[in-house]
Amino acid sequence: MKAVLCTHFGSPGELEFADIAEPQAASGQAVVRIKAAALNFFDTLIIAGKYQHKPPFPFSPAAEFSGVVESVGLGVNGIAPGDRVMGNIGWGAAREAAAVPTDQLVKIPDALDFERAAGLTVTYATTLYALRERAALKPGETLVVLGASGGTGLAAIEIGKVMGARVIACASSVEKLDFARDHGADETVNYAAENLRDALKRLGGERGVDVVYDPVGGPYAEPAVRSLGWEGRYLVVGFAAGEIPKLPLNLVLLKSCDIRGVLWGSWIRREPKAQHALMTQIVDWCAQGKLSAHVHAVYPLAEIVAALKAIADRKVMGKIVLRP
Secondary structure, X not given: OEEEEEOOOOOHHHOEEEEOOOOOOOOOEEEEEEEEEEEOHHHHHHOOOOOOOOOOOOEOOOOEEEEEEEEEOOOOOOOOOOOEEEEEOOOOOOEOEEEEEHHHEEEOOOOOOXXXXXXXXXXXXXXXXXXXXXXXXXXXXXXXXXXXXXXHHHHHHHHHHHOOOEEEEEEOOHHHHHHHHHOOOOEEEEOOOOOXXXXXXXXXXXXXXXXEEEOXXXXXXXXXXXXXXXXXXXXXXXXXXXXXXXXXXXXXXXXXXXXXXXXXHHHHHHOHHHHHHHHHHXXXXXXXXXXXXXXXXXXXXXXXXXXXXXXXXXXXXXXXEEEO
């Protein structure tokens, strides 16, 4: 079968498109014929050796996937050949089939197509965990979303609206902000054209904003924290800008606000049952049309270099999907 392989850390252009052996299901595993695999920004880091996890070589990028179960190993219950499933394995999905522990699989209904299902897990699960478990977002609160047109940003807008929040979307172009409005944002801020702090102060009013969802970091973190109201919550989701910000802690004191880390990947290892319930909720919302799981573009597996370049160049609104 065909697979994209990273044989050494380097650029996307150094990935190999190769033939490898078909996988076999070990005990507790299922072999899934992959119909779609989704890429994330961290895939650009993992193949360069700049990510927190460094898989042994050779490995395939792409954490998320959807497909059809072909076979199961010993001791498997609840998953059977023919089931439509989705999952997240950290890396290894940029190939035609994979052997996956069945506790990492979630069944998907016929109403949810493979392309959208493939990109649901990382961005939407991270976001629901962030907004519900970490921020305790309440109906009527104001949620600020930085990097609002990317995969996690889009998820934050849509889940924020499902949870009853007023959503302020922040991004770097008119096109991206139009996209955010089309997906439910109530207000928008172009932080390439206006001062972020001033804009959020204006939109937050005397109360200030309640929650900031920040997958960007860099120069936007401090003005976002300054926009928080009393007992506001700032969610540290990631650092897509490349710079890890250093925040003056007097801001936290003066606002009695919280800075809360969002490490979804560790939470799912500690709380697998809670994660499964969380994913079931997300799949239900998506099947009902409450979440778009917007796919920006679909690339053939062999064109993964172009797909990763689009992500690295910040040209993607929603998700990029590979089709084996």
